[in-house]
Amino acid sequence: MSKRDNKRFNDQGRKSAPKRGGKNRRDYGDNYEPKRRSVKPRTAHEMFGDVRRQEQNVGADGLEVVAGRNPVTEVLSGDRDVERVFIADGAEGSVSKIVALAREKGVIIDFVPKERIDGMAPNVKHQGVVAKVSEYKYADMEDVFARAEESGEDPFIIILDEVEDPHNLGAIIRTAECAGAHGVVIPKRRSASLTQTVALSAAGAIENMPVVQVTNLGRAIEEMKEKGVWVGAADMDGETYYEANLTGPIALVIGNEGRGVGRLVKEKCDFVLSIPMKGRINSLNASNAAAILMYGIRRAREKDAE
Numbered sequence: 001m002s003k004r005d006n007k008r009f010n011d012q013g014r015k016s017a018p019k020r021g022g023k024n025r026r027d028y029g030d031n032y033e034p035k036r037r038s039v040k041p042r043t044a045h046e047m048f049g050d051v052r053r054q055e056q057n058v059g060a061d062g063l064e065v066v067a068g069r070n071p072v073t074e075v076l077s078g079d080r081d082v083e084r085v086f087i088a089d090g091a092e093g094s095v096s097k098i099v100a101l102a103r104e105k106g107v108i109i110d111f112v113p114k115e116r117i118d119g120m121a122p123n124v125k126h127q128g129v130v131a132k133v134s135e136y137k138y139a140d141m142e143d144v145f146a147r148a149e150e151s152g153e154d155p156f157i158i159i160l161d162e163v164e165d166p167h168n169l170g171a172i173i174r175t176a177e178c179a180g181a182h183g184v185v186i187p188k189r190r191s192a193s194l195t196q197t198v199a200l201s202a203a204g205a206i207e208n209m210p211v212v213q214v215t216n217l218g219r220a221i222e223e224m225k226e227k228g229v230w231v232g233a234a235d236m237d238g239e240t241y242y243e244a245n246l247t248g249p250i251a252l253v254i255g256n257e258g259r260g261v262g263r264l265v266k267e268k269c270d271f272v273l274s275i276p277m278k279g280r281i282n283s284l285n286a287s288n289a290a291a292i293l294m295y296g297i298r299r300a301r302e303k304d305a306e
Helices: 011-016 044-048 051-055 069-077 095-104 114-120 141-151 166-178 196-202 217-226 263-268 286-305
Strands: 064-067 082-088 108-112 129-133 156-160 183-187 211-214 230-240 250-254 271-274
Touching: 064 069, 064 114, 069 082, 069 095, 069 129, 082 095, 082 114, 095 108, 108 114, 114 129, 141 183, 141 211, 141 217, 156 166, 156 217, 156 286, 166 183, 166 196, 166 286, 183 217, 211 217, 217 230, 217 250, 217 263, 230 263, 230 286, 250 286
Parallel strands: 082 108, 156 183, 156 250, 183 211, 230 250, 230 271
Antiparallel strands: 064 129, 082 129
C-alpha cells in the first residue's frame, strides 16, 4: 500500500488517528492551550538528600564513621588519624589485611557483634568493618618540643590521664593555649578525642595547640623525663602548688573527672601538686583545676625571668 492510500497519511484519516501526545489544537481549535502540570517545588534535601552526611557520616561522638573494607583500608593507608577500627565477629577474608594495617599504625581494634556495626553505619554496605576517624590531625611529641624551642622557653606540657568529657578536653586545650603551654598529650584509650564538640569548646585553640595522642601514657612520661622534663601530678595529697618549684621544663598531669590520676601514671611522676580546698566540696572540675595549675606555672616562670 502506498503512502497516499494509507489512511495514517491521509488528512481525513489523520483526524481519527490516535494522538501520541494526547489531545491538541486539532481537537479543540486554535484557542486551545494545554494544561500544565503544577509541580510542587522540591527542597534541596528532597532533591539531593543530606549532602553533608552523604559526604561525611558523623557519629554521635563527633567522629567520622568510615564503613566498608576498601574505604577502611584506604584510610588506614593514608595520613588521617584513625581513632579505632571495629570488626564484626566472625568476619574473614580481607579483614586480616585491615587488622595488620591497624596494628602497624597502633590503632585500637575492637571485635564486636555485627548488630553494633549495623547501628554505627545504618543503611550502608559496611562488610563488617567500620573505622572512626578524627577530623583533626594529631601532632607528634617532636612538634611539642620544637614549639618550645621556637618560643625560647623550657617545655611546658599538659598531660591528660583519661579525661573523658569532650567539653573538659576543649576547655583545657583553650586554657593551655592561653597560658603558653607548648602541647597537650592524651591517651588513645578511655579518653575524649579531637571531635567537633572539643573544637567548639576550645574556641579555635585546637588549631593552634599541638595535641599528641599516645598509646601508652606511662611510656610517654618516661620519654619526657629522659629529655629533662619534670612531671607533676595534680592530686589532693601533694604539695600546694604555690609552694612548689614550678620553673624549668615541666609537664602537668590532670586526671580523670571522677578517679583522678591513675596509680600507675602517678608512680611515674616526679612530684604531686595540690590545690587547697577551703569549702565543703573537696574537688574541682578537671578543667578548672588545670587552669589554676597552668597559671601557677606561668606565674612561676614570669617571676623566675625577672
